């Protein structure tokens with residue numbers, strides 16, 4: 094094992110200006126603020142209104158934010174990994190498009206598809222690239238235009254999702270900070286219960302698939318909920334045990350933001366106090382892979398060097414996991 098660790102040295106983010114609140118949603122479908130707030134915990138979400146701007150547009154904005162905050166130049170970046178379920182196109186990758194928009198020309202760029210767990214999978218992957226000694230400045234981006242795959246006539250999914258992007262810069266260090274450990278899991282049992290039914294190689298787009306709304310998110314909410322509650326809570330507790338972290342040793346818990354009740358279950362299982370939990374579901378909704386880095390972006394000024402941070406996520410596949418970080422600045 095090398096003694097090189099991968100540490101986050103900067104963070105950037107971007108959310109679109111347009112705010113879709115529960116009141117406006119209630120004029121579009123049979124729902125109401127009270128149901129969405131009590132069952133899910135969302136008040137409003139951001140929507141990228143420009144039909145021709147995709148996830149790479151938001152990803153590039155997030156990278157520009159990171160560059161201006163850290164003074165990093167595009168030519169210094171040697172790897173870009175983008176977690177997304179909503180790339181601008183099936184190919185080329187969102188990573189290559191976002192990289193191009195900000196002038197990154199000397200880097201490998203590729204996407205990771207692990208649905209809502211995409212950021213922690215990408216972070217863990219990027220950390221391995223750095224620990225190998227081969228890469229020095231890596232962008233781990235998560236960019237999601239969830240509104241592009243949301244069916245705004247389906248009240249069981251439409252209130253849940255929002256758009257946004259965030260990115261971290263990962264660099265090598267020999268200090269005892271950075272990505273300390275990760276536990277990542279997949280179970281194909283989730284396939285039928287959370288998916289986009291058409292548009293892929295098994296069911297390419299036809300007039301019928303469009304008419305039948307098969308290019309948007311299909312979710313059996315209660316089934317997914319049961320697995321998310323157990324799997325996120327257990328894997329968070331497992332990574333804490335494995336690293337001898339008590340609830341008091343954890344400085345911050347940054348969970349994926351799909352439902353406040355799922356976050357509550359993680360809090361109960363781990364015992365981590367609620368004040369240490371980063372929440373953005375109320376104002377951003379579920380931004381899929383972007384929810385964890387957006388939470389870190391908004392909380393950056395609270396984090397201190399050496400803070401023990403647990404990230405945890407659950408998403409389609411099913412795929413889920415947890416990452417243990419020591420904050421580096």
Ligand SMILES: CC(C)(COP(=O)(O)OP(=O)(O)OC[C@H]1O[C@@H](n2cnc3c(N)ncnc32)[C@H](O)[C@@H]1OP(=O)(O)O)[C@@H](O)C(=O)NCCC(=O)NCCS
Nearest residue numbers: 124125128133209248249314315317318321351352407408
């Ligand atoms: C989607 C989710 C919020 C639905 O909440 P729920 O408590 O499970 O709600 P249900 O689907 O059981 O529906 C309960 C009732 O509310 C109704 N309902 C559903 N959506 C509604 C809405 N937007 N407004 C008002 N009523 C609604 C349902 O029709 C149902 O009514 P019924 O009892 O008369 O049939 C929840 O299941 C969830 O968060 N699932 C997990 C999401 C997740 O983790 N995804 C993976 C990562 S993205």
